[in-house]
Amino acid sequence: MEAKIAFTLNGKPQTVSADPDRPLLDVLREDLHLTGTKFGCGEGLCRACTVLVNGRSQPSCLTPIGAVAGREVLTIEGLAGHGALHPVQEAFLAEGAFQCGYCTAGMIVGAAGVLKENPRATEAEILAELQHHICRCGSYAKYVKAVHRLVAAAQTATASV
Amino acid sequence: MKARPPTALPQPDYEAPDYEERVGRVGYDFGLSRRSFVKVLGAGLLVAASVPALAQESGRRGRGGFFGSGARTVAARIHLGADGTITVLSGKVEAGQGARAELSQAAAEELRIPVSRVQMLLADTGEVPDDGMTAGSMTTPRSVPAVRRGAAAARNLLIQFACRQWQVKPHTVTVRDGQAVDAARKRSLTYADLVKSNEAATLLAQAIPRDVELTPVKEWKVLGTPVLRPNAHDIVTGAHCYPSDITRPGMLYGKILRPPAYGARLVSINLAPAKGMSGVVVARDDQFVGVAAATSFRAEKALVAIAGTARWETTPQPSSRELFDYLKQNTGGGAPQNPFAGQLAEARILRRTYHVPYIQHAPLEPRAAVAEWSDDRLTVWTGSQNPFGCRRELAQAFHLPEDRVRVIIPDFGAGFGGKHTAECAVEAARLARAAGRPVSLRWTRAEEFTWAYFRPAAAIQAEAALDAHGRIATWFFININSGPNAMDTPYAVGKKHCRFLPSKPPLRQGSYRALAATANNFAREVFLDELAALAGADPLDFRLAQLDNPRLRAVLEKAAAEFRWRERIKEKGAAIGLACGTEKGSCVAACAEVEISRAPKKIRVRRVCQAFECGAILNPANLLSQVQGAITMGLGAALREEIRFANGKILNPSFAEYLVPRFDDVPEMDVHLLDRPDLPPAGAGETPIIALAPAIANAVFRATGAPVRALPVRLAEA
Numbered sequence: 001m002e003a004k005i006a007f008t009l010n011g012k013p014q015t016v017s018a019d020p021d022r023p024l025l026d027v028l029r030e031d032l033h034l035t036g037t038k039f040g041c042g043e044g045l046c047r048a049c050t051v052l053v054n055g056r057s058q059p060s061c062l063t064p065i066g067a068v069a070g071r072e073v074l075t076i077e078g079l080a081g082h083g084a085l086h087p088v089q090e091a092f093l094a095e096g097a098f099q100c101g102y103c104t105a106g107m108i109v110g111a112a113g114v115l116k117e118n119p120r121a122t123e124a125e126i127l128a129e130l131q132h133h134i135c136r137c138g139s140y141a142k143y144v145k146a147v148h149r150l151v152a153a154a155q156t157a158t159a160s161v
Numbered sequence: 162m163k164a165r166p167p168t169a170l171p172q173p174d175y176e177a178p179d180y181e182e183r184v185g186r187v188g189y190d191f192g193l194s195r196r197s198f199v200k201v202l203g204a205g206l207l208v209a210a211s212v213p214a215l216a217q218e219s220g221r222r223g224r225g226g227f228f229g230s231g232a233r234t235v236a237a238r239i240h241l242g243a244d245g246t247i248t249v250l251s252g253k254v255e256a257g258q259g260a261r262a263e264l265s266q267a268a269a270e271e272l273r274i275p276v277s278r279v280q281m282l283l284a285d286t287g288e289v290p291d292d293g294m295t296a297g298s299m300t301t302p303r304s305v306p307a308v309r310r311g312a313a314a315a316r317n318l319l320i321q322f323a324c325r326q327w328q329v330k331p332h333t334v335t336v337r338d339g340q341a342v343d344a345a346r347k348r349s350l351t352y353a354d355l356v357k358s359n360e361a362a363t364l365l366a367q368a369i370p371r372d373v374e375l376t377p378v379k380e381w382k383v384l385g386t387p388v389l390r391p392n393a394h395d396i397v398t399g400a401h402c403y404p405s406d407i408t409r410p411g412m413l414y415g416k417i418l419r420p421p422a423y424g425a426r427l428v429s430i431n432l433a434p435a436k437g438m439s440g441v442v443v444a445r446d447d448q449f450v451g452v453a454a455a456t457s458f459r460a461e462k463a464l465v466a467i468a469g470t471a472r473w474e475t476t477p478q479p480s481s482r483e484l485f486d487y488l489k490q491n492t493g494g495g496a497p498q499n500p501f502a503g504q505l506a507e508a509r510i511l512r513r514t515y516h517v518p519y520i521q522h523a524p525l526e527p528r529a530a531v532a533e534w535s536d537d538r539l540t541v542w543t544g545s546q547n548p549f550g551c552r553r554e555l556a557q558a559f560h561l562p563e564d565r566v567r568v569i570i571p572d573f574g575a576g577f578g579g580k581h582t583a584e585c586a587v588e589a590a591r592l593a594r595a596a597g598r599p600v601s602l603r604w605t606r607a608e609e610f611t612w613a614y615f616r617p618a619a620a621i622q623a624e625a626a627l628d629a630h631g632r633i634a635t636w637f638f639i640n641i642n643s644g645p646n647a648m649d650t651p652y653a654v655g656k657k658h659c660r661f662l663p664s665k666p667p668l669r670q671g672s673y674r675a676l677a678a679t680a681n682n683f684a685r686e687v688f689l690d691e692l693a694a695l696a697g698a699d700p701l702d703f704r705l706a707q708l709d710n711p712r713l714r715a716v717l718e719k720a721a722a723e724f725r726w727r728e729r730i731k732e733k734g735a736a737i738g739l740a741c742g743t744e745k746g747s748c749v750a751a752c753a754e755v756e757i758s759r760a761p762k763k764i765r766v767r768r769v770c771q772a773f774e775c776g777a778i779l780n781p782a783n784l785l786s787q788v789q790g791a792i793t794m795g796l797g798a799a800l801r802e803e804i805r806f807a808n809g810k811i812l813n814p815s816f817a818e819y820l821v822p823r824f825d826d827v828p829e830m831d832v833h834l835l836d837r838p839d840l841p842p843a844g845a846g847e848t849p850i851i852a853l854a855p856a857i858a859n860a861v862f863r864a865t866g867a868p869v870r871a872l873p874v875r876l877a878e879a
Contacts, residue, residue, distance in 0.1 A: 022458045023458070026456060026457050030457065035403075042606055043815060045817055076398065089397040098393075098397075100525065100574045101257065101574075102526045102574030104397060105396075131824050131825055136577075136821060137525075137786075137790045140827045144824070144827075
């Protein structure tokens with residue numbers, strides 16, 4: 001049943017021995033102890049478990065580990081590079097955008113995925129992606145402000161280039 | 162009556178609630194007397210509505226229980242490190258409501274240190290004082306002052322210490338930036354110096370004086386400012402460990418066998434298929450059946466292997482279709498008669514019934530616990546609003562003295578009143594004992610939607626008589642099943658009779674954000690609009706004419722003015738409504754504008770203008786989060802949330818069928834926080850939710866002409 005599965009995790013090669021049907025979420029959390037990615041529903045409906053697979057936002061609870069063989073997986077732990085926060089993390093932190101914070105990692109990775117695909121993504125495009133995410137504390141208004149800040153910062157950065 | 166010292170905070174103008182914690186507890190008992198006890202109660206989360214006396218434990222006053230026993234000495238509240246670290250200890254929990262920031266501010270203010278220097282240790286029963294449950298909006302009015310008193314006492318000890326060291330009088334010493342300073346002679350001493358002295362043990366063992374002088378509001382430097390959550394950085398990096406993230410060496414992952422419906426009893430089960438799987442631990446204890454394995458995946462497979470062999474005995478259970486009749490029929494004696502009936506011959510009478518359904522808190526982190534035994538000592542990490550209550554429940558379930566049980570509550574993924582109990586922790590501990598290794602148990606979403614407790618449903622009967630002047634002459638209001646919170650009317654009515662009648666709950670029910678105030682406020686404020694219509698009055702005028710409470714008037718007038726109610730009400734087809742309410746020492750008013758489409762039938766809330774006042778504001782940024790969050794949560798309860806069940810089965814235990822608000826549901830929110838530095842701060846996590854559903858319902862009434870008499874608000878058949 002178990003198989004060796006090799007993939008790239010947060011920029012580094014990773015091999016795990018696991019049943020290929022196990023959810024990526026479980027392997028990340030239970031085998032690799034990367035617990036920043038959260039379980040919320042197990043049905044892909046809340047997106048607390050969002051990771052990027054080859055740059056695209058995916059619910060890791062519905063992604064079998066076998067399906068990421070040979071692919072690139074990015075989790076919240078791999079987003080900040082060399083001590084500096086990712087711009088999405090910066091924006092969400094600056095706005096204190098969350099309450100309990102359990103949905104935050106998923107939101108951040110989801111937004112980062114949109115920007116990865118299109119660095120000039122608009123607020124509306126980012127929010128369209130975040131529509132899949134649930135924040136039960138109802139911090140949406142602050143998340144919207146954080147996305148606004150994020151896009152404004154990105155535009156400033158682009159303009160100054 | 163003893164005179165208050167002039168510096169003491171004025172007392173709140175409301176009574177501390179007699180917080181009747183009517184949460185259905187799971188009566189797990191894994192001790193010697195188990196057999197007879199379990200037989201009565203039913204285990205495996207069969208919270209027996211038929212034995213409320215056993216299953217429902219009332220909150221206790223005094224030592225322990227709802228309010229906790231608090232910290233008697235400075236040392237019990239604040240740990241001063243010789244290395245300069247300052248750790249403040251509290252039994253409160255952080256679930257996103259902002260206790261960590263607020264209590265840090267409270268300590269920093271009185272210790273005269275920057276808030277960044279405070280390390281806040283919350284909710285570890287082995288380390289912190291019992292500050293009671295984190296519920297009832299009590300952190301702000303009770304725990305903030307308790308922490309302030311402890312910190313002020315510590316500051317006074319530093320002054321005492323400095324005076325003795327320098328042989329000077331106290332007035333020559335001031336404390337600033339964590340140091341006692343004698344400015345004239347340019348010398349200073351720190352909290353660390355105090356700790357390193359011979360006097361430290363004696364000084365810190367001193368009791369915290371009840372009347373220790375606190376910093377007046379006008380001198381606040383840290384309180385009253387928008388302080389960010391202290392561990393915010395760990396949240397955005399994913400580094401913070403929630404209860405479901407706790408990992409212990411050798412830990413297994415557990416799964417629990419659940420009954421197919423409420424009231425089902427396990428008759429027999431064949432455990433052999435799971436026992437035959439290598440690395441799988443199986444535990445059965447009467448109605449309790451659980452498995453544990455090295456991965457959740459394997460544990461799930463083991464559970465599936467035995468679940469099919471289980472034989473259950475079921476009994477017919479009520480369904481949501483007949484819920485309200487059922488609740489009315491099970492009040493034990495029926496509803497009382499209106500004592501004012503027929504007293505006013507000329508009066509115009511209105512009699513209505515309102516229905517409020519069961520709903521789920523659905524915190525994004527489901528119940529989770531990690532349990533670890535070491536000899537006969539148990540340590541549990543879990544997400545609960547009631548750390549000391551969890552310790553008590555665990556001790557009872559395993560017949561241990563409470564000092565053998567340690568409960569640690571990492572900042573967790575929300576509660577909303579839905580996590581006051583320890584059932585998940587007890588289940589994890591039972592599995593851990595069978596496994597001889599730590600076990601992590603995280604409920605599935607379906608388990609959370611089915612076996613966690615619900616906000617109680619309510620059937621509310623309201624009857625009022627209007628006198629010749631269009632004022633409410635008599636007021637009769639009966640809440641069946643959901644509770645008495647905010648049941649009294651804030652309006653100056655002639656005569657009133659308000660009563661709560663408990664019923665026999667068909668589902669496990671308990672606390673919720675603002676408890677029954679959501680139901681009572683909905684019914685009262687919607688009824689009020691029907692009465693205003695009967696009186697031919699503008700709903701705003703109708704309310705103001707009968708509202709004496711100056712604080713409630715202030716928020717209502719503020720919300721109405723900012724919303725431009727008086728202009729907009731004249732517009733043809735205005736789809737607007739308003740409502741107000743007061744609960745737990747704070748006041749709220751909301752105006753809502755809705756947009757109604759007929760095909761498909763849909764109500765969209767376009768704009769909410771809400772004014773909220775909770776005394777002196779401790780942290781405006783966190784307060785805004787709480788108010789916006791309450792509006793958003795209230796929106797879900799107003800428009801969509803409803804637990805449907807049939808014969809003991811929950812029919813919509815998933816985010817696919819139980820629709821909670823998402824980004825595109827959020828209306829334009831115009832929030833006005835009224836600061837009252839002259840009033841003691843009241844909690845703000847709950848009351849901001851209570852005005853929204855009735856404001857929306859009243860807007861739908863105005864737009865369609867059809868009064869709303871149930872939640873969630875639905876459009877009448879055309």
